Amino acid sequence: MIPTFFQDVNASFMKDFTILSGLNPEDYGSRKVAVAMSGGIDSSLTAILLKDAGFEVFGLTMKLWDHSQSGTSDDSGGCCDLSAFQDAKFVAGAAGIPHYTVNLREQFNQLIIHNFVAEYLTGRTPNPCVLCNTLIKWRALSQKARALGCDLIATGHYARVARFGDNTFSLMTGLDSAKDQSYFLWGLDSLNLRHTLFPLGTMSKEQTRTEALKRNLKTAHRSESQEICFIPDNDYGRFLRHYIEENIPGTLQEGNILDSNGTVIGKHRGTAYYTIGQRKGIGLALGYPVYVTAVNADDNTITIGKKEDLQSDLLFAGKINWIRGFPPDNEFDCQTRIRYRQKSVKSTVKVTDRGVTVRFNSPQYAITPGQSAVFYTGDMVLGGGIIESAEFTHKADL
Numbered sequence: 001m002i003p004t005f006f007q008d009v010n011a012s013f014m015k016d017f018t019i020l021s022g023l024n025p026e027d028y029g030s031r032k033v034a035v036a037m038s039g040g041i042d043s044s045l046t047a048i049l050l051k052d053a054g055f056e057v058f059g060l061t062m063k064l065w066d067h068s069q070s071g072t073s074d075d076s077g078g079c080c081d082l083s084a085f086q087d088a089k090f091v092a093g094a095a096g097i098p099h100y101t102v103n104l105r106e107q108f109n110q111l112i113i114h115n116f117v118a119e120y121l122t123g124r125t126p127n128p129c130v131l132c133n134t135l136i137k138w139r140a141l142s143q144k145a146r147a148l149g150c151d152l153i154a155t156g157h158y159a160r161v162a163r164f165g166d167n168t169f170s171l172m173t174g175l176d177s178a179k180d181q182s183y184f185l186w187g188l189d190s191l192n193l194r195h196t197l198f199p200l201g202t203m204s205k206e207q208t209r210t211e212a213l214k215r216n217l218k219t220a221h222r223s224e225s226q227e228i229c230f231i232p233d234n235d236y237g238r239f240l241r242h243y244i245e246e247n248i249p250g251t252l253q254e255g256n257i258l259d260s261n262g263t264v265i266g267k268h269r270g271t272a273y274y275t276i277g278q279r280k281g282i283g284l285a286l287g288y289p290v291y292v293t294a295v296n297a298d299d300n301t302i303t304i305g306k307k308e309d310l311q312s313d314l315l316f317a318g319k320i321n322w323i324r325g326f327p328p329d330n331e332f333d334c335q336t337r338i339r340y341r342q343k344s345v346k347s348t349v350k351v352t353d354r355g356v357t358v359r360f361n362s363p364q365y366a367i368t369p370g371q372s373a374v375f376y377t378g379d380m381v382l383g384g385g386i387i388e389s390a391e392f393t394h395k396a397d398l
Helices: 006-012 041-052 082-094 105-121 128-147 190-194 205-214 236-247
Strands: 017-020 032-036 056-063 099-103 152-154 159-164 169-173 255-258 264-268 291-296 301-305 311-322 331-337 345-351 356-365 372-377 380-392
Touching (some): 032 128, 041 056, 041 082, 041 205, 082 099, 099 128, 105 128, 105 236, 264 301, 356 372
Parallel strands (some): 032 056, 032 152, 056 099
Antiparallel strands (some): 255 264, 291 301, 331 372
């Protein structure tokens, strides 16, 4: 039930706030900050900028997984490889920053990888980066930081923090829209952000690289991976097959492919290998493009249809997090993003006892259960949730 005072919040929700630079120690009442150093250019520059600004910096590099877990033999490139650890340690040492390696493999395996596989096995398409930020990079890392006496943590994310007059905090997009990473951070709350610094939030990637080169950082030329960290080859099917065969053999079974009328028209390899909107790898040649429109793990079927079958103007989301602790109102207009690389679109959000409904001003393509719906007003992130289902607005005949 939404408290009645929310009717007063709506008019003043965006008033009286200051965007923090992440580089001014006077904003935080503390100078001791633990920086998550992955060995990449962004986190390396973050640590150096904070040290230059007068903070007492500690570098923490997280060991989250190893290549044996992912079924690959390649141990080069990306985070958590040997060179990344060496680079993080080198940058910290050259700058006189104490550096520590934090072993979080058990937590990462239990909270992130297990969830990733379980979601695919139930017919959903998870976003592990969102869960990792919330449960690993802020929760587990903060615990390690406090053990070092650090009240603050910092990362190389392209995002910003806003402080309101009531001493609540909210998340803001990074100024560089091409690099903005706020979509992955909607699980953070006001308390998290009170202790968080994003020094790169006002910079572009080009500026980051320029600053890193200017400072002769070893990581200035290091390339960045666009894949999920524990699937460095970006082959989700291979990873799932390896994980399931190693840990829960026999779980995936061949099943029926249905058309939009429920008629069996083929066989699939296992529901976990498919996701809403998928076109390639279905294994059917019908003479025209077909797409996965539904994945039903309960009856072990996938449904295919035409592209227009994937148009929807309504979604339902649960596990909602309002970053300031409350929504702007029971019902409000905003912009909603359902994919990282997609622009946010105009929508109306209605708060319910079970989560939210989001109605878009125009139909959206392939809304996918398990992915995140993130709510924005201008540059401010209001919150987000996990997509549970969508209502499709069109059904084409095959």
